[in-house]
Structure formats: structure tokens, C-alpha cells
Amino acid sequence: MNAINQAVKPAAERAPSYYSASLNFETDYPTLQGSVTVDVAIIGGGFTGIATAVELAERGLKVAVVETNKVGWGASGRNGGQVTGSLSGDEAMRKQMRNTLGDEVDDFIWHLRWRGHEIIKNRVTKYGIDCDLKHGHLHTAMKASHMDELKATYDEALRRGMGEDVTLLDAAGVRAQLSSDLYCGALKNTRNMHLHPLNLCIGEAKAAESLGALIFEHSEVLDIVHGPRPAVVTTGGRIEAKQVLLAGDVYHKLERRKLKGLIFPAMGGIVTTAPLGDLAKEINPQDLAVYDCRFVLDYYRLTADGRLLFGGGCNYSGRDSRDIAGELRPCIERTFPQLKGVQIDYQWSCAMGIVMNRIPQLGKLSSNVWYCQGYSGHGIATTHIMGEIMAKAITGDLEQYDTFAACRHIKVPLGDQLGNPMLAAGMWYYQMLEKLR
Numbered sequence: 291m292n293a294i295n296q297a298v299k300p301a302a303e304r305a306p307s308y309y310s311a312s313l314n315f316e317t318d319y320p321t322l323q324g325s326v327t328v329d330v331a332i333i334g335g336g337f338t339g340i341a342t343a344v345e346l347a348e349r350g351l352k353v354a355v356v357e358t359n360k361v362g363w364g365a366s367g368r369n370g371g372q373v374t375g376s377l378s379g380d381e382a383m384r385k386q387m388r389n390t391l392g393d394e395v396d397d398f399i400w401h402l403r404w405r406g407h408e409i410i411k412n413r414v415t416k417y418g419i420d421c422d423l424k425h426g427h428l429h430t431a432m433k434a435s436h437m438d439e440l441k442a443t444y445d446e447a448l449r450r451g452m453g454e455d456v457t458l459l460d461a462a463g464v465r466a467q468l469s470s471d472l473y474c475g476a477l478k479n480t481r482n483m484h485l486h487p488l489n490l491c492i493g494e495a496k497a498a499e500s501l502g503a504l505i506f507e508h509s510e511v512l513d514i515v516h517g518p519r520p521a522v523v524t525t526g527g528r529i530e531a532k533q534v535l536l537a538g539d540v541y542h543k544l545e546r547r548k549l550k551g552l553i554f555p556a557m558g559g560i561v562t563t564a565p566l567g568d569l570a571k572e573i574n575p576q577d578l579a580v581y582d583c584r585f586v587l588d589y590y591r592l593t594a595d596g597r598l599l600f601g602g603g604c605n606y607s608g609r610d611s612r613d614i615a616g617e618l619r620p621c622i623e624r625t626f627p628q629l630k631g632v633q634i635d636y637q638w639s640c641a642m643g644i645v646m647n648r649i650p651q652l653g654k655l656s657s658n659v660w661y662c663q664g665y666s667g668h669g670i671a672t673t674h675i676m677g678e679i680m681a682k683a684i685t686g687d688l689e690q691y692d693t694f695a696a697c698r699h700i701k702v703p704l705g706d707q708l709g710n711p712m713l714a715a716g717m718w719y720y721q722m723l724e725k726l727r
């Protein structure tokens with residue numbers, strides 16, 4: 291066995307958040323004890339791990355998911371809930387994948403951009419998952435250069451036959467959808483969605499379980515044993531499998547020799563106000579999810595019980611801060627002056643895994659041990675796309691996997707020390723560019 295590379299620390303319960311306060315049901319999966327044998331062992335009970343488990347279980351494989359804390363404890367259960375048609379690294383992908391896909395690259399990326407939406411919608415329907423799923427986004431512009439970008443996206447959508455789903459709005463058009471004077475225009479997209487991510491994640495876990503998947507909580511994987519019959523090891527147990535998938539995103543510290551320096555934590559903060567009553571309908575009558583075009587952006591939407599859920603800023607030092615409500619209140623009041631002094635009921639933060647070139651990282655650690663991570667803040671749809679791609683790869687269809695695995699990634703030397711300062715410097719540079727564009 292390799293050296294155990296993580297000190298055992300107590301497993302965490304859910305972070306306090308609006309989401310954990312509005313769970314459909316609390317999960318109560320057992321801790322891994324003793325020996326278990328399955329086809330595929332998955333490390334991490336976020337969207338990547340759980341979505342892949344559903345895909346594999348639907349294909350008839352025996353799967354076990356092992357989670358340090360609770361299902362949906364990480365970014366999957368604490369995010370903004372916006373299901374966007376952006377893969378984050380679209381442009382970088384286009385450049386790199388042209389080498390393998392040639393002229394098909396644009397169609398490949400366009401198809402993928404909406405694949406996650408289909409998977410989520412079908413799964414919610416198929417397994418009856420109650421996660422407040424709704425359609426409609428406004429991607430808002432704060433200056434003319436933002437409008438140019440939105441116009442280019444709009445034109446592509448028209449070319450691709452998506453005209454019924456998109457509308458380009460000027461300032462007055464935005465004002466008709468949203469009671470805010472902050473924007474000079476927006477792209478409205480009714481294919482994009484928003485939802486309660488934690489209820490989606492635990493609902494999918496239940497779906498996987500109904501198909502025979504085993505799920506273990508409060509069970510930190512301390513080591514992956516490589517070999518013809520790989521295994522994952524916790525303090526109390528061991529799972530032998532034909533294949534292993536490492537899906538711990540930025541929260542795991544396994545396999546440092548190969549994975550160190552590839553992915554870095556950025557802390558995102560979110561608040562939720564008290565229920566707004568009639569004011570909710572007044573500020574956002576169409577119940578749209580909204581995000582702006584800046585590099586470091588604000589994003590918000592209403593919850594099912596009429597609160598404003600508002601996220602923004604990002605701490606690239608990798609350290610948790612901070613007075614999140616104090617940071618975000620001015621942004622809320624700037625967007626909606628009507629909400630001056632509004633009560634904030636919940637605030638929380640969470641790490642998201644940032645990849646330098648923004649392309650999700652898929653690969654192999656040995657012949658039967660895979661990893662999949664790094665969605666740079668755009669993970670709800672992308673994790674579901676990757677879940678499908680990884681399940682196909684694990685069951686022998688490598689076509690899409692190979693396209694991603696062939697992408698080159700920057701590995702930062704002394705990654706754990708230098709990665710976040712480099713990210714912070716990069717973001718500073720982009721914020722300077724933001725002022726100029």
C-alpha cells in the first residue's frame with residue numbers, strides 16, 4: 291500500500307446555508323466499515339461523483355460512492371444554482387481541440403454546452419427530484435463592450451437555430467424584466483435554468499441508491515491502492531473495484547505526485563436575504579437567474595420562498611474569509627436600491643476548483659484509476675456532462691474522454707504554494723483589463 295497521505299480529521303456536517311436549511315430530506319448513509327467489492331469505486335459525493343454513479347448504475351454496474359463528509363457537502367451543495375450554457379473554458383477548448391477534432395470542434399462544443407441541461411432535466415423528471423428547477427437567465431451588460439460580447443453569443447445562437455430561446459435586450463428591455471437600473475442591456479436565455487443544487491444532489495444520490503449504488507458518508511478516502519484490482523482505503527474499511535474514479539475536485543489531497551499544481555481553490559461567498567414577500571415579484575417578476583459579464587461577477591436569483599440569493603466576488607488567496615454579508619450587501623443595494631437595509635438570513639462560502647486554462651481535467655492515474663475535476667465556477671451542467679463522459683469511458687467508449695484527456699494543462703511548480711498567488715495575480719490582471727474594455 292502507498293503511504294497514507296492525509297491526516298484523519300473529523301468529518302463535517304453540512305455547512306450552514308439556505309440550502310441546508312431547506313433540504314427535502316437529510317441523508318444518513320453509513321460509514322464504510324470492513325471490506326466491500328464493486329465494479330467502480332467513486333471518491334467524492336458531489337455532482338461529479340454522484341452523476342457518474344447514476345450513469346454507471348443505469349448501465350448495470352455495481353458502484354460505491356465514498357464521501358468524507360455528507361453527500362453534496364462541497365461546492366455542489368453550496369453554489370449559486372445557475373445552470374449555464376457555458377463550459378467556462380469554451381475558447382481554450384476550441385483552440386486545443388481543433389488539433390484532434392478539426393472543423394468539427396465548433397459543433398462538438400456547441401452540443402456539449404447544452405448536454406448538461408438535457409441530462410439534468412431528464413434526471414429530474416425520471417426520478418421525480420424536487421429541486422425548484424426553473425428556466426430563464428439574464429446575462430447582463432454593464433458597458434458597451436459587454437453588449438458586443440452578448441451580441442456575438444446571440445448571433446451564434448440564431449445561426450444554430452436557437453432563436454426561440456434567446457432575446458437581446460437594451461436598457462429599457464432589461465428594465466421590463468428586472469427592477470434595476472444597473473444594466474445597459476442583456477441577453478435573455480430561456481434554455482438556461484436555475485435550481486436548488488443541494489436538493490438536486492441528494493435527489494440524484496437517492497436515484498443512484500435506487501439502482502443499487504452503495505453510498506458511504508463520513509468516510510474519508512486516505513489512499514488509493516493501484517494494481518490490477520485497485521482499492522480505496524478509509525480508516526475503517528476498504529473497497530476493492532475493477533475501476534476507481536477520483537471525483538473530489540479541489541477538496542481532496544490524494545495523488546499529489548500527479549495532480550499537485552493542476553487545480554486551485556477560490557473561495558466564493560453567497561448570502562440569502564429574508565423572504566421578500568411582494569418585493570420579490572417587484573424586483574424580478576419573471577423569476578430569472580441573473581449574472582453579469584464582468585470577470586469577477588455578481589450573480590443572483592430568487593429562491594422558491596422568495597428570498598434573494600446573491601453571490602459575488604471571489605477570494606483567490608484560497609483562504610476562507612470573512613464577512614460575506616458585509617461584502618455583498620453594498621452589491622445588493624447597488625443592484626436593487628429598494629432592498630436597502632434588507633435582512634440577511636444566511637451567509638456562507640465554499641471553495642471552487644479553478645483550472646488555469648479553464649478546461650475540465652480528465653485523465654488516468656493508472657490503467658484503471660481515473661480522475662475528473664476542475665470546472666472553474668461553471669460546474670452544475672459541466673459535472674453532469676463529465677459524469678456521462680466518464681461513465682462512457684469506464685465502460686469502454688473513450689471517444690469524448692480522449693478529446694478532453696488530450697488537452698494540455700498548466701502544472702504550476704510548487705503548486706500548493708504558488709498556485710493561488712498566481713491565480714490572484716491573474717485575476718488582478720483581468721480586473722485591470724475589465725476597466726479598459
Ligand SMILES: Cc1cc2nc3c(=O)[nH]c(=O)nc-3n(C[C@H](O)[C@H](O)[C@H](O)COP(=O)(O)OP(=O)(O)OC[C@H]3O[C@@H](n4cnc5c(N)ncnc54)[C@H](O)[C@@H]3O)c2cc1C
Pocket residue numbers: 333334335336337338339356357358359360361362363364365366367368369370371372373374509510511512537538539540541542543544557558559560601639640641642643663664665666667668669670671672673
Ligand atoms: C460559491 C460557489 C458558487 C458557484 N456557483 C455556481 C453556479 O451558479 N453555477 C455553476 O454551474 N457552478 C457553480 N459553482 C461551481 C460548482 O458548484 C462546482 O464546479 C461543482 O459543484 C463541483 O462538483 P464536484 O462534485 O466536482 O466537487 P464538490 O461538490 O466540491 O464535491 C467534492 C466532494 O469530494 C469529497 N472528497 C474530497 N476528498 C475526499 C476524500 N479523500 N474521500 C472522500 N471524499 C472526498 C468532498 O468532501 C466533497 O463533498 C459554484 C461554486 C461555488 C463554490
